[in-house]
Amino acid sequence: MIFYFSATGNSLYAAKSLDRETISIPQVTDLPRLHFEAERIGIAAPVYGHEMPQMVKEFIRRAEFRTEYLYLILTYGNRHANAVELAERVFREAGKKADYIRTLLMADNFLPAFDMKQQAALDKHVEEQLAEIRGDIEAKTRKIEEVTEEDRAAHENYLRTVGFRPETIWADFDFTDRCIGCGLCTKVCPAGCIHMEGHRALRTGGNCQACMACVHVCPEMAIKVNPVLGFQEPDPEARYRNENVSLTELVEANWRKKKPS
Numbered sequence: 001m002i003f004y005f006s007a008t009g010n011s012l013y014a015a016k017s018l019d020r021e022t023i024s025i026p027q028v029t030d031l032p033r034l035h036f037e038a039e040r041i042g043i044a045a046p047v048y049g050h051e052m053p054q055m056v057k058e059f060i061r062r063a064e065f066r067t068e069y070l071y072l073i074l075t076y077g078n079r080h081a082n083a084v085e086l087a088e089r090v091f092r093e094a095g096k097k098a099d100y101i102r103t104l105l106m107a108d109n110f111l112p113a114f115d116m117k118q119q120a121a122l123d124k125h126v127e128e129q130l131a132e133i134r135g136d137i138e139a140k141t142r143k144i145e146e147v148t149e150e151d152r153a154a155h156e157n158y159l160r161t162v163g164f165r166p167e168t169i170w171a172d173f174d175f176t177d178r179c180i181g182c183g184l185c186t187k188v189c190p191a192g193c194i195h196m197e198g199h200r201a202l203r204t205g206g207n208c209q210a211c212m213a214c215v216h217v218c219p220e221m222a223i224k225v226n227p228v229l230g231f232q233e234p235d236p237e238a239r240y241r242n243e244n245v246s247l248t249e250l251v252e253a254n255w256r257k258k259k260p261s
């Protein structure tokens, strides 16, 4: 059993590659009871400002895992810094202990800094990394990836220069007049915070995770990422989705449909 949170498919692809039973965190996060039991339980999530998305942290805090082996895969695109240590702390503060934590380098979907065409074309040796991880999980290897002083310094530097929680600083998007009302953005938002008003998409809820799924998926490039702290999109026309994940899978993973009562 593996849980995942994924805006553009990287963590979903990692989850699919590691276990047959995949469960999307946005689809279970509202359940009153989060008790799960399996021989191995995994979580795959992206790194945002070297941390896990808020929703993933909240899930780890609330869930009860009955398992012999609890593992975490942190997908990232450029620099994980001390993400492993920061995640370990989340488990510890929730009274839990992960047996295995590892980072997995994939395409970087962070629009304010990277060109998605370039990212999609880079070979980051994902399959090789996944094969190693698969072997470790199969063998129930107990290992937390090492964090160096350099990693810690990178995060300290990030806090000094950026200094905000990722979801507060990186969620500065404008829903512009280019919107054609297709509603796709409402269906890939894992927080359910985009709604249609007539034929226009609007962000209404306050739970945005800054994942940028809405921006990546918009066929009209109608959601504009505003420059923040000198970060300006290198290519506002280039968008990303993991090549092994379909749009339907992303919608199934993230659409916070209101269940009929």
Ligand SMILES: Cc1cc2nc3c(=O)[nH]c(=O)nc-3n(C[C@H](O)[C@H](O)[C@H](O)COP(=O)(O)O)c2cc1C
Residues within 6 Å of the ligand: 005, 006, 007, 008, 009, 010, 011, 012, 045, 046, 047, 048, 049, 050, 051, 075, 076, 077, 078, 079, 080, 106, 107, 108, 109, 110, 111, 166, 170, 210, 211, 212, 242
């Ligand atoms: C708001 C935001 C912040 C990010 N911060 C980092 C970061 O600090 N370091 C990094 O290497 N990648 C960072 N990334 C890139 C993602 O972690 C990476 O592309 C991840 O694999 C995306 O997974 P997904 O497709 O499952 O959403 C960030 C992405 C976003 C949207």
